[in-house]
Each structure stands twice: as C-alpha cells, then as structure tokens.
C-alpha cells in the first residue's frame with residue numbers, strides 16, 4: 045500500500061481560566077504556546093509498524109500481520125470518529141499488556157497511536173508498514189497540553205498518510221495548513237486520542253492544538269477570540285509530576301460527594317472565564333488601563349482559590365503564587381494542576397528587572413521558568429526545510 049510521508053507539528057496550550065470546570069460544560073479560555081510537538085511519518089517496506097517516542101523513552105514495533113488480527117472481520121465497522129470503540133480499546137489493551145484503569149502513561153501514548161492508526165486505515169482493507177517518530181519541546185504531563193499536541197499530530201499525519209485529507213505541500217511551500225473541513229476531522233480524531241490518554245477530556249486542548257490562537261471553549265463550541273490585547277505571561281514548571289486522568293477523576297469524585305458545594309464552585313469559575321473574556325474585549329476596544337490589569341489579577345487569585353477547593357492544588361503551586369506575589373505578580377495553576385505548570389500575568393509596566401528577579405526566585409525553588417509568547421499557529425504540515433533543526437536531528441536517529 046502506497047502511503048504519503050509527512051512531517052506535522054502542533055502547539056501546546058495554556059488555559060487562562062476554566063480548567064476542570066470546562067470538563068463539566070463550563071467556559072474555558074485557552075491560548076496556544078510557542079512550544080510545539082513534531083511528528084515524522086515514514087513509509088517503510090519492513091511489514092512493521094514502528095513508533096519512536098524519545099520524550100517518554102518508548103520505542104516499539106509490531107508486525108502488520110499481528111495488528112491485522114485486531115481488526116473486526118469487516119474492517120469497515122471501524123473508523124467512527126465520533127465514538128470511542130470500546131471493543132478495539134480492549135483488544136489494544138490486551139496487545140499492549142495493560143489493564144483497564146492503568147495509570148501507565150507510556151502505555152496510553154501507545155494505545156492512542158494504535159487506535160488512530162487502525163481506525164484510519166481499517167476502511168482501506170490494508171494496513172501499511174510505517175515508522176512514526178514524535179519529538180516535543182513541551183514538557184510531558186505538566187499541564188501544557190502535550191497529550192493533545194501529540195494526538196493532533198497523530199491524527200493529522202495518519203489522516204494525511206491514508207489520503208483521507210490531502211497532503212498539502214507543493215514544492216514551493218514550506219509550511220501549510222488545511223481548510224475548515226479537514227481541521228474539524230483532525231480535531232475529532234485527536235479528541236479520541238485524548239479520550240484514551242485522559243479518560244474524560246473536555247476537548248479544549250485538542251481544539252487549541254488544531255486551531256491555535258486564543259479560544260473560548262464551551263461544550264464543544266469553539267470561538268476564536270479575535271479581540272485580545274497582547275498579554276505577557278510567565279510560565280513556570282514546578283516539575284512536580286501529575287496525571288491529568290487522575291486529577292480529572294478526582295474532581296468528579298468530589299462533585300459526586302459534595303454536589304451542593306462543588307457545583308457552585310464550577311459555576312463561579314465559569315463566571316471568572318466570562319468576566320475575563322469581557323475584560324479582554326474592553327481592553328482591545330479602549331486602551332488597556334491599570335484597572336483592567338487589576339481585574340485580571342483578581343480573577344487569577346479567585347480562580348486559584350477555586351482550584352484549591354476542587355482539590356487540584358499542590359504545595360509547589362502555593363510556593364509559585366507566594367514567590368510571585370512577593371514581587372507584586374499574580375499566578376494560578378494551568379491545566380490539570382496537582383503540580384505541573386502555572387502562569388503568571390506580567391503587567392505592561394512590570395520592569396524587566398522585576399521579571400528577571402522573579403524568574404531567578406523561581407529557579408532558586410528548583411522550577412523552570414520562562415516568558416512565553418502566545419497565539420501560535422495550530423496544526424501544520426512542514427517540508428523538511430521548514431522544521432526546527434533540533435526536531436530533524438532527533439528524527440535522523442530513527
């Protein structure tokens with residue numbers, strides 16, 4: 045079977061407001077980051093399917109004949125992009141040797157790959173031999189949406205290899221993006237990948253990985269925010285490991301145990317997201333004032349308290365908030381929490397020396413800390429000439 049080779053990339057994300065609440069039908073505001081995941085798909089004639097995942101130290105291969113046995117007798121039954129096929133997931137778990145409810149995140153990445161590979165190629169009646177290698181600038185499992193960037197790249201590459209969406213690049217073009225219809229399909233398949241990795245994702249992360257920019261996300265409805273001021277944000281990785289799947293399940297348990305206490309907290313987070321959206325819009329219509337920034341800071345503090353009530357805080361995140369407040373700056377966790385990353389809002393008048401001192405304070409705590417730029421492009425296809433040197437160096441090893 046002839047398949048198209050390709051290189052794809054997708055950005056990570058930071059959630060400004062609405063993490064966890066968004067899983068339960070509330071509004072989230074999220075931005076893409078200038079840190080990306082890169083995927084290279086190569087056609088081979090080895091009759092094997094190989095995956096190289098250096099970020100999680102995972103390198104595996106399967107015989108195509110072994111994978112064929114996982115397909116139902118009529119391959120056409122697979123490939124429903126709107127529903128996770130529980131039977132296929134069960135067969136894949138047996139193949140990979142993990143039980144239902146496993147927290148082994150490396151196995152989740154493999155399951156997500158095999159699931160999308162089999163589903164996308166099942167209809168063609170033939171499984172191609174290929175090698176997929178993925179490398180990311182994002183820390184994995186730290187709240188910056190690495191699982192979604194991974195799933196978006198997998199979806200884009202496998203859909204393109206199978207000819208379901210066109211391979212975009214003509215000779216002149218070094219980087220290209222698809223139209224709405226193809227992006228929608230990539231986003232839906234990426235959501236299935238996220239379901240395997242997260243259990244119960246809201247879909248906000250794969251939406252940002254696919255479309256990029258600054259988005260409002262509400263119950264599957266994606267609205268790009270066109271009128272947003274240039275926000276300066278500091279990202280801090282506490283390096284405390286955590287699993288989105290566990291944290292999302294923990295919030296659900298709390299909701300079940302104390303519905304009358306937790307539901308109002310989620311509603312309040314929804315109001316925080318809406319108030320933030322309103323403030324950002326005012327800041328683009330009028331000139332941003334110090335009062336606008338005061339409001340954004342207060343919203344950050346309120347949301348961080350709410351996230352603590354939901355049980356997704358961590359002492360390392362408390363330290364982040366305390367250390368930055370000592371320099372007059374406001375922080376909250378971003379993503380699933382429980383460790384991982386936080387964001388700190390920088391005001392336009394925040395002096396360079398204050399930013400540098402804050403970064404140093406946080407590094408002294410053992411954290412990684414850097415100023416980020418937001419609003420990067422969503423999923424893209426690249427010619428080898430237009431890929432980061434570092435990604436190409438990694439790919440050259442496989």
Ligand SMILES: Nc1ncnc2c1ncn2[C@@H]1O[C@H](COP(=O)(O)OP(=O)(O)O)[C@@H](O)[C@H]1O
Nearest residue numbers: 099149153180184185186187188189190191288
């Ligand atoms: N570059 C990558 N290579 C392989 N797997 C990845 C990669 N990035 C993310 N993943 C998968 O996503 C998981 C992390 O997802 P998650 O816990 O949702 O954290 P986050 O999405 O915040 O980084 C990893 O354990 C792995 O299964």
Ligand SMILES: C[C@@](O)(CCOP(=O)(O)O)CC(=O)O
Nearest residue numbers: 063064187189245246379380
């Ligand atoms: C907690 C949540 O709102 C965001 C999770 O993001 P991350 O996997 O921690 O990057 C879950 C979701 O929206 O699916």
Ligand SMILES: [Mg+2]
Nearest residue numbers: 189191192288
């Ligand atoms: Mg994730």
